[in-house]
Each structure stands twice: as C-alpha cells, then as structure tokens.
Amino acid sequence: MCIEDCYINVGDDLIAIKSGWDEYGIAYGQPSSHIVIRRIKGATRSSAGIALGSEMSGGISNVYVDDLVLNHGSTGIRVKSAAGRGGYVKHIYVSNVILWNVKTGIGLTGLYGDHPDDKYNPNALPHVEKIFIKNVVGYNITLAGNFQGLPQKPYKKIYLSNILLNINSTNSQTWNCSYITGYANAVLPQPCPSFLIEKIKS
Numbered sequence: 734m735c736i737e738d739c740y741i742n743v744g745d746d747l748i749a750i751k752s753g754w755d756e757y758g759i760a761y762g763q764p765s766s767h768i769v770i771r772r773i774k775g776a777t778r779s780s781a782g783i784a785l786g787s788e789m790s791g792g793i794s795n796v797y798v799d800d801l802v803l804n805h806g807s808t809g810i811r812v813k814s815a816a817g818r819g820g821y822v823k824h825i826y827v828s829n830v831i832l833w834n835v836k837t838g839i840g841l842t843g844l845y846g847d848h849p850d851d852k853y854n855p856n857a858l859p860h861v862e863k864i865f866i867k868n869v870v871g872y873n874i875t876l877a878g879n880f881q882g883l884p885q886k887p888y889k890k891i892y893l894s895n896i897l898l899n900i901n902s903t904n905s906q907t908w909n910c911s912y913i914t915g916y917a918n919a920v921l922p923q924p925c926p927s928f929l930i931e932k933i934k935s
Contacts, residue, residue, distance in 0.1 A: 734767070735769045735771075738771075739773050740774050741774075742777075743775070746777065747782050748773065748782075750785050750786075750793055751765065751788040752764055752790065753789075753790040754849050755788075755790055755853040759857065765789075765792070765793045766796075768795070768797070770797065771799045772800045773801050774804075776805045781840070782810060782830075784808075784812075786813035786818070787814055787818065788818075789859065793821070794825075798810075798830075802831045803832050808835065808836065808837045809832040809840075810827055810840070810869075811839075812840070812861060814842070814843050815843060816843070816856075816857070816885070817854060817857055818858075820859055821860035823862050825865065827865065827867070828865075831869075832870070832874060833873060834872070835875075837879050838871045838876070839878040840880075841878075841881065841913065860886065862889045864890075864891050865894075866891075868894070868896075870898075871897070871899060872899050873901045874901065875900070876900075876906075877900060877924070880908070880909065881913075882912030887914065888915075890915060891928070892916050893918070893924060895919045897920075898922065908924050908925045
C-alpha cells in the first residue's frame, strides 16, 4: 500500500495505521505491513502527523514514512499501545520530517488504555522494537519526546538519528522517558540516558 502526495487538514491524526483491537484483533490476526507513506503535508488541531496504533493487536510492521511536513499538532510521530493489545509494532522507518508548532515531537506510549470491553487479557503485552527515526527538524516544540514503555515489557531498539528540535519552553526536562532503551546519534536536545549515544550504522 502507498499513501503519497496528500495535503490533509483534520481534527485527528493525519494518517493512522491500525490492525485490530485487543482480543478481537488478536483472533483475527491480520497485520498491517509493507506500507509506504511519502510526501505528506498537513495540520491537525489535536492529534499526530503519523500515528501507529493504538489498535495494533494484529501487528504493524515494515512501515516506511518519508517527507512529512506537519504544521500544528499534538505530536509529530506517535506510536500508541497498551497492556491487553498484544501484537507488535516493529521495523518502522521514518525520515525527513519537518514539524512546526507541535506540542510533542516524538511520542511512544504503552499507556493508551482504552478497551472495547472487559474481556481483554491484561497479560497480552505489545511488542515494540526496531523503530528508526532520522532527519527530523522541529520549530516551536514544547517537549522533544515522550516515551512511555511498559514495565512488564519495555520498548527497545529505538533508533534516533540527526534530529534537531527547537524547544519553546524553559523547562529543563525536554524528554520524558520510562521503560525504553535505544540508540541516538546527533540528537538535540540530548535524549534520555536510556539512549546510548553512539554512531548509528544504517
């Protein structure tokens, strides 16, 4: 699937990739994979430029995002999941992003807790890893990144490279990170200590 050459102005995510919700998505087992998103421009009043999940119980993988311009929004790039989802988000590649007037540059959360009913399995934990984000510039950003993995299953192998986010706040905390590990190269402001600062090989 390819989504390209669009201008989108909405009250929700510009583009959201999903694959089923909790036990229903796990049972149906239909992943969303091999998706190309490129040359997208737009604005959103309250949501993200690109969102993966939170309904991702069938799995999301091999998503390629290139050339995104977002002017106004809550989050530039966002991955959402929760305990009870199961599934996975992996092998995600995002590059060449420009953000203007966005509250949070990059957001990854495992605490997006809505469920369709009370039949979900709280031990069905999402598997989130191998997310590559590079060549991102942001202007008038409030928080560089908000990363919230799960204590039972932390997010891992998150790669950040060549990212410059101009923060509009005097708050000394420019990143919020918990239960997440990864690697960073040429990222400003400098990310959380859980990201090893080293040269990333493509």
